[in-house]
Amino acid sequence: DVKVTQSSRYLVKRTGEKVFLECVQDMDHENMFWYRQDPGLGLRLIYFSYDVKMKEKGDIPEGYSVSREKKERFSLILESASTNQTSMYLCASSPPPLGYTFGSGTRLTVV
Amino acid sequence: GDSVTQMEGPVTLSEEAFLTINCTYTATGYPSLFWYVQYPGEGLQLLLKATKADDKGSNKGFEATYRKETTSFHLEKGSVQVSDSAVYFCALIRNDYKLSFGAGTTVTVRA
Numbered sequence: 001d002v003k004v005t006q007s008s009r010y011l012v013k014r015t016g017e018k019v020f021l022e023c024v025q026d027m028d029h030e031n032m033f034w035y036r037q038d039p040g041l042g043l044r045l046i047y048f049s050y051d052v053k054m055k056e057k058g059d060i061p062e063g064y065s066v067s068r069e070k071k072e073r074f075s076l077i078l079e080s081a082s083t084n085q086t087s088m089y090l091c092a093s094s095p096p097p098l099g100y101t102f103g104s105g106t107r108l109t110v111v
Numbered sequence: 112g113d114s115v116t117q118m119e120g121p122v123t124l125s126e127e128a129f130l131t132i133n134c135t136y137t138a139t140g141y142p143s144l145f146w147y148v149q150y151p152g153e154g155l156q157l158l159l160k161a162t163k164a165d166d167k168g169s170n171k172g173f174e175a176t177y178r179k180e181t182t183s184f185h186l187e188k189g190s191v192q193v194s195d196s197a198v199y200f201c202a203l204i205r206n207d208y209k210l211s212f213g214a215g216t217t218v219t220v221r222a
Contacts, residue, residue, distance in 0.1 A: 004154075031208070042200060042214040043155075058209070090154055092210075100210060102147075102154035 003027075004103040006091050012109045019078040021106050023091030030095060032074035034058075034066065037088040037105070046089075049074055081110045113138040115184075117201040117213035124191055124220050132186040132216045134175075134201035142203040144168075144177055144184040145210070149198040158186075158199070191220045 007022040025032065031050055035043040035058075045058030047066040055066050063085060067075045074093075078085055091103040118133040136144065143162045147155040159168030164179035175186045186199060201213040 033209070035212075040214055043210075043212040045209055045211075048209060092155075094208075100155075100157065102156070104152075104154040 004091055004093050004101050006089075006103040006106050008106050009104065010107050010109075012111060013078075013081050015082060015110055017078075017081045017110075019081050019108070019110075021076040021078075021089055021091075021108070023074045023076070023093075023103055024072050025074075025093040025101070026072065027093060027095075027101065028071065029093040029101075030071075031093060032068065033092045033094075033100070034064075034074065034076045035090045035092065036060070037090055043090065046076065081108075083110050086110045112211075113142060113203055113205045114211055115144075115201045115203050115213040117199075117216055119214065119216065121217040121219060124218070126192060126220055126222055127190045128220075130186075130188045130191045130195070130218065132199055132201075132218070134184045134186065134213060136182050136184065136201075136203050138182075138203060138205075140206070141179065142205065144175070145202040145204070146173070146175055146184070146186050147200040147202060147212075149200065149215075151197070155200065191218075193220045193222050196220045 004025045033048045034046045049055045049068045065077045089106045092100045094100045115136045145160045146158040148158045159170040161168040161177035167176045173188045198215045202210045
């Protein structure tokens, strides 16, 4: 069964910390995505990547960066965590153009 | 830009009741349309999809028809079960192959 695995289900971090959220897929997909999910706002795209070492900003990239050194791994980085980044973070991968597979999500709390 | 609007919840139903969740879209051209479901504590799963006008997607007793004339993709199920309690997201795929989601509708089915 194909999988997208996010390394942590729950994280608690302090304001100002550098935070890494890891995502690994085993489907050899070119496309990978990071979304955040907030009540009443649905899912909003933070960053995406179409290939190794390639990244593009999504709709809400401010305060985030990403890294894709290997095809199967896509990391989301919060350079200096803030309380307004408390959210559920969802990683997804897809072969172009359809067929998104999502991970189980990481619920991040910044205190 | 391309977007979807879905009815706000929460929706509470009794078992065996009829469920409808409205979804309308705004897009240039004719995007593919999706319904995703998120069960408690899990990531998103693709429920059904339709890729062109008049297509009907169906899965697990749920159905949705791509209506070009009303720019709609309403989700329906004739007899819900407690296990259908979840958050449902309408989505479309944009020209750049990224998904754009609605805000989500929380459905609770009571025994």
